[in-house]
Amino acid sequence: MAKTQKRAQPASSTGPIILIAIGVVLILIVLILSLLNVQAGGTQANGQAPAASDIPYPEIDRVSLSEALTAFNANTAIFVDVRSAESFNQSRIPGAVNIPLDQIETTIPDLERDAWIILYCT
Numbered sequence: 001m002a003k004t005q006k007r008a009q010p011a012s013s014t015g016p017i018i019l020i021a022i023g024v025v026l027i028l029i030v031l032i033l034s035l036l037n038v039q040a041g042g043t044q045a046n047g048q049a050p051a052a053s054d055i056p057y058p059e060i061d062r063v064s065l066s067e068a069l070t071a072f073n074a075n076t077a078i079f080v081d082v083r084s085a086e087s088f089n090q091s092r093i094p095g096a097v098n099i100p101l102d103q104i105e106t107t108i109p110d111l112e113r114d115a116w117i118i119l120y121c122t
Contacts, residue, residue: 063118077116080108093120 055062063071071077072093079096081088088098099107101121111117 068118071116071118077118078111080104080111080117080119082119082121096120
């Protein structure tokens with residue numbers, strides 16, 4: 001009785017090409033969504049801050065990151081972290097004060113009246 005041998009199937013060269021194509025498509029989708037998010041989010045595609053009508057509480061002055069860094073380096077502002085104590089204990093700006101948002105109205109008057117107070121939550 002002769003044994004029949006199965007022929008080895010040649011390796012398919014289309015499998016890896018399909019996987020690479022799928023990866024490229026996914027990367028493009030992520031890039032497109034990221035660009036759309038930047039345009040709709042905190043900064044616009046041109047790098048400018050959103051219009052006052054696009055942000056909550058437009059009557060409150062916003063502090064740019066560079067202004068906050070300058071104030072931090074010069075020690076000319078009080079940084080108030082309005083997150084929970086647990087989040088504050090995990091990470092914070094060095095020297096910041098923790099006043100959770102639900103306590104801000106009652107505690108903020110205790111801070112120096114003439115100081116530049118910068119509130120942050122992330």
